[in-house]
Amino acid sequence: MSLVQPIEYDAAPPAVRAVYDDIMATRKVPSVNNFWKILAHDPANLARVWAQVKAVMAPGELDPLVKEMIYVAVSVTNNCEYCIHSHTSAARGKGMTEAMFHELLAVVALANETNRFANGYRMDVDERFREPFAT
Amino acid sequence: MSLVQPIEYDAAPPAVRAVYDDIMATRKVPSVNNFWKILAHDPANLARVWAQVKAVMAPGELDPLVKEMIYVAVSVTNNCEYCIHSHTSAARGKGMTEAMFHELLAVVALANETNRFANGYRMDVDERFREPFAT
Amino acid sequence: MSLVQPIEYDAAPPAVRAVYDDIMATRKVPSVNNFWKILAHDPANLARVWAQVKAVMAPGELDPLVKEMIYVAVSVTNNCEYCIHSHTSAARGKGMTEAMFHELLAVVALANETNRFANGYRMDVDERFREPFAT
Amino acid sequence: MSLVQPIEYDAAPPAVRAVYDDIMATRKVPSVNNFWKILAHDPANLARVWAQVKAVMAPGELDPLVKEMIYVAVSVTNNCEYCIHSHTSAARGKGMTEAMFHELLAVVALANETNRFANGYRMDVDERFREPFAT
Amino acid sequence: MSLVQPIEYDAAPPAVRAVYDDIMATRKVPSVNNFWKILAHDPANLARVWAQVKAVMAPGELDPLVKEMIYVAVSVTNNCEYCIHSHTSAARGKGMTEAMFHELLAVVALANETNRFANGYRMDVDERFREPFAT
Amino acid sequence: MSLVQPIEYDAAPPAVRAVYDDIMATRKVPSVNNFWKILAHDPANLARVWAQVKAVMAPGELDPLVKEMIYVAVSVTNNCEYCIHSHTSAARGKGMTEAMFHELLAVVALANETNRFANGYRMDVDERFREPFAT
Numbered sequence: 001m002s003l004v005q006p007i008e009y010d011a012a013p014p015a016v017r018a019v020y021d022d023i024m025a026t027r028k029v030p031s032v033n034n035f036w037k038i039l040a041h042d043p044a045n046l047a048r049v050w051a052q053v054k055a056v057m058a059p060g061e062l063d064p065l066v067k068e069m070i071y072v073a074v075s076v077t078n079n080c081e082y083c084i085h086s087h088t089s090a091a092r093g094k095g096m097t098e099a100m101f102h103e104l105l106a107v108v109a110l111a112n113e114t115n116r117f118a119n120g121y122r123m124d125v126d127e128r129f130r131e132p133f134a135t
Numbered sequence: 136m137s138l139v140q141p142i143e144y145d146a147a148p149p150a151v152r153a154v155y156d157d158i159m160a161t162r163k164v165p166s167v168n169n170f171w172k173i174l175a176h177d178p179a180n181l182a183r184v185w186a187q188v189k190a191v192m193a194p195g196e197l198d199p200l201v202k203e204m205i206y207v208a209v210s211v212t213n214n215c216e217y218c219i220h221s222h223t224s225a226a227r228g229k230g231m232t233e234a235m236f237h238e239l240l241a242v243v244a245l246a247n248e249t250n251r252f253a254n255g256y257r258m259d260v261d262e263r264f265r266e267p268f269a270t
Numbered sequence: 271m272s273l274v275q276p277i278e279y280d281a282a283p284p285a286v287r288a289v290y291d292d293i294m295a296t297r298k299v300p301s302v303n304n305f306w307k308i309l310a311h312d313p314a315n316l317a318r319v320w321a322q323v324k325a326v327m328a329p330g331e332l333d334p335l336v337k338e339m340i341y342v343a344v345s346v347t348n349n350c351e352y353c354i355h356s357h358t359s360a361a362r363g364k365g366m367t368e369a370m371f372h373e374l375l376a377v378v379a380l381a382n383e384t385n386r387f388a389n390g391y392r393m394d395v396d397e398r399f400r401e402p403f404a405t
Numbered sequence: 406m407s408l409v410q411p412i413e414y415d416a417a418p419p420a421v422r423a424v425y426d427d428i429m430a431t432r433k434v435p436s437v438n439n440f441w442k443i444l445a446h447d448p449a450n451l452a453r454v455w456a457q458v459k460a461v462m463a464p465g466e467l468d469p470l471v472k473e474m475i476y477v478a479v480s481v482t483n484n485c486e487y488c489i490h491s492h493t494s495a496a497r498g499k500g501m502t503e504a505m506f507h508e509l510l511a512v513v514a515l516a517n518e519t520n521r522f523a524n525g526y527r528m529d530v531d532e533r534f535r536e537p538f539a540t
Numbered sequence: 541m542s543l544v545q546p547i548e549y550d551a552a553p554p555a556v557r558a559v560y561d562d563i564m565a566t567r568k569v570p571s572v573n574n575f576w577k578i579l580a581h582d583p584a585n586l587a588r589v590w591a592q593v594k595a596v597m598a599p600g601e602l603d604p605l606v607k608e609m610i611y612v613a614v615s616v617t618n619n620c621e622y623c624i625h626s627h628t629s630a631a632r633g634k635g636m637t638e639a640m641f642h643e644l645l646a647v648v649a650l651a652n653e654t655n656r657f658a659n660g661y662r663m664d665v666d667e668r669f670r671e672p673f674a675t
Numbered sequence: 676m677s678l679v680q681p682i683e684y685d686a687a688p689p690a691v692r693a694v695y696d697d698i699m700a701t702r703k704v705p706s707v708n709n710f711w712k713i714l715a716h717d718p719a720n721l722a723r724v725w726a727q728v729k730a731v732m733a734p735g736e737l738d739p740l741v742k743e744m745i746y747v748a749v750s751v752t753n754n755c756e757y758c759i760h761s762h763t764s765a766a767r768g769k770g771m772t773e774a775m776f777h778e779l780l781a782v783v784a785l786a787n788e789t790n791r792f793a794n795g796y797r798m799d800v801d802e803r804f805r806e807p808f809a810t
Contacts, residue, residue, distance in 0.1 A: 002257050003358060004368070004538050033261045035253060041540060042372035048460060049249070052453055056245045061235040066201055067242050073208045074246035076795040079349055079619055082253035083246065084795065085264040088543060098268040098544070100196040102582035105795040107202050110191045111209035111218065113788035114184070118170060118217035120751040120780040122137050122759065126168045129220040133233040133409050135446060138763060139673050139773070176675060177777035183592055190588060211390040214484055214754055219392065223408060233409070237447035240390040248383035255346040255375040257354065268544050270581060272527050273628060274638070274808050303531045305523060311810060312642035318730060319519070322723055326515045331505040336471050337512050343478045344516035349619055352523035353516065355534040368538040370466040377472050380461045381479035381488065384454070388440060388487035392407050396438045399490040403503040403679050405716060481660040484754055489660065493678060503679070507717035510660040518653035525616040525645040527624065542797050573801045575793060589789070596785045601775040606741055607782050613748045614786035622793035623786065625804040638808040640736040647742050650731045651749035651758065654724070658710060658757035662677050666708045669760040673773040 006037030016040045019050050026054060033086060065094040073108045141172030151175045154185050161189060168221060200229040208243045276307030286310045289320050296324060303356060335364040343378045411442030421445045424455050431459060438491060470499040478513045546577030556580045559590050566594060573626060605634040613648045681712030691715045694725050701729060708761060740769040748783045 009020055009031070019040075023032045039046040057067055068091035075083035088101065096104075117123075144155055144166070154175075158167045174181040192202055203226035210218035223236065231239075252258075279290055279301070289310075293302045309316040327337055338361035345353035358371065366374075387393075414425055414436070424445075428437045444451040462472055473496035480488035493506065501509075522528075549560055549571070559580075563572045579586040597607055608631035615623035628641065636644075657663075684695055684706070694715075698707045714721040732742055743766035750758035763776065771779075792798075 001535055002259050002537060003355075003371075004256060004540065033264070034258050035249070038256045038258050039252060041368070041538075042376070044460070045372060045376050048457055049252070052245060052457065053249070055449070055453060056238075056241045061232065061238045062204075062242070066204070067238075069197075069201070070205060070208045070239065070242045071246045072795075073205045074212050074243055075250055076791050077209050077212045078247065078250045079790075079794045080250035080253050081797065082258045082260050083250050084797065085260045085543075087246075089264040089266070097196065098270060098581070101268070101543075102585060103191075103196045103202075104205065105792060106191045106582070106585050107197070107205045108209055108795060109788040109791040110187060111206045111222075112213065112791045113784040114170070114188070115210055115213045115215035115218050115754075116751050116784040116787045117174060117184070117780060118215050119754045120747075120759065120783060121139060121173045122756065123169050123173050123217045124137050125217050125220045129168070129224040130406055131224070132407060133236070133446075135233060135409065136670055137672060138760075138776075139675065176673075176773070177781070179595070180777060180781050183595060187588055187592065190584070207390075211386050214385075214389045216392065219390065220408075233446070236408075237450060240387060241447070241450050243390060244383040244386040247386045248379040250349075251346050251379040251382045252375060254349045255342075255354065255378060257351065265541055267542060268581075270544065271805055272529050272807060273625075273641075274526060274810065303534070304528050305519070308526045308528050309522060311638070311808075312646070314730070315642060315646050318727055319522070322515060322727065323519070325719070325723060326508075326511045331502065331508045332474075332512070336474070337508075339467075339471070340475060340478045340509065340512045341516045343475045344482050344513055345520055347479050347482045348517065348520045350520035350523050352528045352530050353520050355530045357516075359534040359536070367466065368540060371538070373461075373466045373472075374475065376461045377467070377475045378479055380457060381476045381492075382483065384440070384458070385480055385483045385485035385488050387444060387454070388485050388491075391409060391443045393439050393443050393487045394407050395487050395490045399438070399494040400676055401494070402677060403506070403716075405503060405679065477660075481656050484655075484659045486662065489662065490678075503716070506678075507720060510657060511717070511720050513660060514653040514656040517656045518649040520619075521616050521649040521652045522645060524619045525612075525624065525648060527621065542799050544796060573804070574798050575789070578796045578798050579792060589792070592785060593789070596778075596781045601772065601778045602744075602782070606744070607778075609737075609741070610745060610748045610779065610782045611786045613745045614752050614783055615790055617749050617752045618787065618790045620790035620793050622798045622800050623790050625800045626793075627786075629804040629806070637736065638810060641808070643731075643736045643742075644745065646731045647737070647745045648749055650727060651746045651762075652753065654710070654728070655750055655753045655755035655758050657714060657724070658755050661679060661713045663709050663713050663757045664677050665757050665760045669708070669764040671764070673776070675773060 002034070002038055004038055004041050006034050007040040008037065012040060013043065015043045016046060019043075019046050022054075023050060035082065035086065065091060065096060068094055069096065069100075069104050072104060073111075076105065076108050077112060137169070137173055139173055139176050141169050142175040143172065147175060148178065150178045151181060154178075154181050157189070158185060170217065170221065200226060200231060203229055204231065204235075204239050207239060208246075211240065211243050212247060272304075272308055274308055274311050276304050277310040278307065282310060283313065285313045286316060289313075289316050292324070293320060305352065305356065335361060335366060338364055339366065339370075339374050342374060343381075346375065346378050347382060407439075407443055409443055409446050411439050412445040413442065417445060418448065420448045421451060424448075424451050427459070428455060440487065440491065470496060470501060473499055474501065474505075474509050477509060478516075481510065481513050482517060542574070542578055544578055544581050546574050547580040548577065552580060553583065555583045556586060559583075559586050562594070563590060575622065575626065605631060605636060608634055609636065609640075609644050612644060613651075616645065616648050617652060677709070677713055679713055679716050681709050682715040683712065687715060688718065690718045691721060694718075694721050697729075698725060710757065710761065740766060740771060743769055744771065744775075744779050747779060748786075751780065751783050752787060 020032050071087040206222040290302050341357040425437050476492040611627040695707050746762040
């Protein structure tokens with residue numbers, strides 16, 4: 001059970017409601033999920049985290065679905081139950097099929113495997129891989 | 136320095152050369168990178184890992200570039216220096232621009248942040264996020 | 271469910287009771303928590319781990335409350351459910367308010383975020399940060 | 406070597422300079438460290454991350470030195486070389502002595518140890534540790 | 541609850557049944573565990589992962605029991621609940637006693653502790669530890 | 676470079692020398708490695724950590740070589756460079772051949788892979804795997 005109780009919309013102070021309203025409007029959903037209702041105990045943090053999520057997850061150089069799948073990849077690697085469920089759900093809402101999900105997990109699992117071969121053998125990085133971006 | 140020396144093509148036994156040849160042909164590259172030259176000390180493992188990488192990273196439900204970015208996301212989360220360099224390089228070869236790389240890291244960093252809010256508060260998963268795939 | 275059953279005081283052998291007694295006396299609590307009741311299956315390990323916890327968590331250069339919050343920070347980063355609960359409880363017993371807990375999690379989440387920017391970009395450490403302690 | 410080159414003040418566009426100026430003014434330092442010079446390649450992200458660091462690390466419910474030590478605790482757990490160096494340096498600038506640093510690492514190491522006993526034995530959380538905050 | 545439902549033998553397509561049959565024959569067990577029933581949604585991945593597990597976990601240079609204990613060590617470090625249970629069970633089936641399990645966890649916990657001392661102090665590796673294998 | 680300088684035997688205070696002496700006598704080595712020379716800045720911690728390592732790594736239910744390989748498995752999973760090198764060296768000193776090392780890494784990599792399938796799919800633990808030890 002959560003260490004703080006979720007704050008529902010009706011019980012929320014105006015500053016929290018304003019964030020909830022923006023989440024619902026941005027995502028076109030009728031309510032906010034527990035993540036935000038828990039963060040709401042610290043309204044300044046709630047506003048900061050939402051502003052960051054809103055900016056980072058917006059369409060940009062990467063497709064929003066790709067971003068959600070990256071989110072799932074990190075959450076699986078870290079074993080964050082809440083985040084695996086919430087971002088898998090979000091990815092499905094943006095078009096991730098079950099077949100895509102299987103493939104996503106296969107890549108995540110493979111990367112976790114080969115990361116350990118590289119670290120375990122203390123592999124030297126090939127010179128050509130070190131080339132920085134040109135800017 | 137690596138715990139074993141890389142095995143160069145000319146010094147490799149036939150079973151290893153066969154894998155090297157397949158890597159170079161599949162990826163259309165003139166040589167294999169250190170990862171494979173190190174794994175080559177255990178030829179059966181080399182063949183297994185390559186077969187897996189070849190299958191999982193092939194075009195499928197997900198675009199190869201998306202797969203490389205997922206690979207980078209996992210490698211950054213685990214802090215695998217070799218893998219960050221090699222898969223960032225691979226992603227660049229498949230079209231990842233510098234702007235896309237910045238956005239990729241912003242998503243990875245954000246996910247690592249929110250994973251800890253979810254875990255730290257011990258957040259309960261919203262019922263609607265738990266719905267399994269339908270098959 | 272735990273892989274071994276907790277050993278209650280009444281069923282414990284003398285060597286285990288001696289550790290339980292010292293835990294209760296040191297912490298001024300009427301019973302020991304499950305962590306110790308589980309470790310008790312390996313009495314030598316129980317004694318070793320308790321001796322270490324007792325020494326490291328005692329007042330010293332750092333305040334006991336600060337130590338408990340550091341413990342929570344590590345446990346959240348590793349996602350140890352048991353430890354998040356037990357050390358959040360301990361920190362509350364030593365004066366951590368809810369507002370402090372929110373701030374603690376905000377720092378932990380932020381550090382997990384920026385750790386990935388540093389690792390993902392493979393940032394070089396500024397020379398002035400490398401200065402060792404003077405002793 | 407970093408995947409992008411640091412952007413020095415003189416070469417930075419106005420939006421980046423504005424962030425650099427605020428960092429230097431807030432921290433009372435004559436230059437910014439590499440972390441920011443690397444993030445500067447993505448000016449919007451630079452501004453977002455700095456705003457978050459500035460807010461979260463400001464004096465609040467927790468002492469700034471305590472916050473820096475929590476940052477070190479997370480960075481050590483994740484093995485982020487850059488962050489261990491930069492936040493150890495920051496903590497020293499805020500008064501962390503060498504003796505405090507030793508004690509900090511002892512707590513971090515101990516927590517990483519006991520986290521695995523708790524997870525490995527799959528310990529059940531004591532009921533009294535689950536009590537949520539009262540708000 | 542799992543994100544996909546387990547596929548039971550009677551409902552499985554021939555390609556999946558063939559893998560199930562091989563698992564049961566290799567392990568001399570009357571049914572397969574959930575891990576395989578879940579992977580079965582992606583039959584190609586199921587076949588790949590099983591082929592890899594079969595090869596890597598077979599008797600070789602290391603004893604099968606030692607391999608299972610190494611599996612537990614990794615799973616505890618990563619906090620994979622499913623894997624801790626399944627590989628502890630497998631290790632017990634291969635002869636791991638409770639006393640061995642306690643000792644295994646003591647080593648795992650200790651390694652997680654000392655890993656952080658090494659990383660936190662940024663210890664230089666002794667020259668004599670760097671010697672590569674001779675081949 | 677390390678955050679504190681190693682303390683050599685000749686410069687060490689008596690309490691530190693006593694630990695160094697015991698390490699050298701127990702391990703039958705002519706000098707101690709950097710790990711201990713760094714911990715020596717906090718003599719009480721040095722003595723505690725050594726006492727724990729001495730007890731946990733001594734022959735017991737598990738073979739000392741098996742213990743060293745478990746240590747490597749954890750260190751590779753966590754990517755602790757110092758510990759990978761020092762415990763691979765220790766394992767070699769106790770009889771680990773290069774072929775065994777390859778197999779060890781194959782198991783470690785595989786476990787890191789399947790951990791993510793289990794966590795990513797949120798697999799339910801089979802009832803028969805949950806059976807606790809009988810004591």
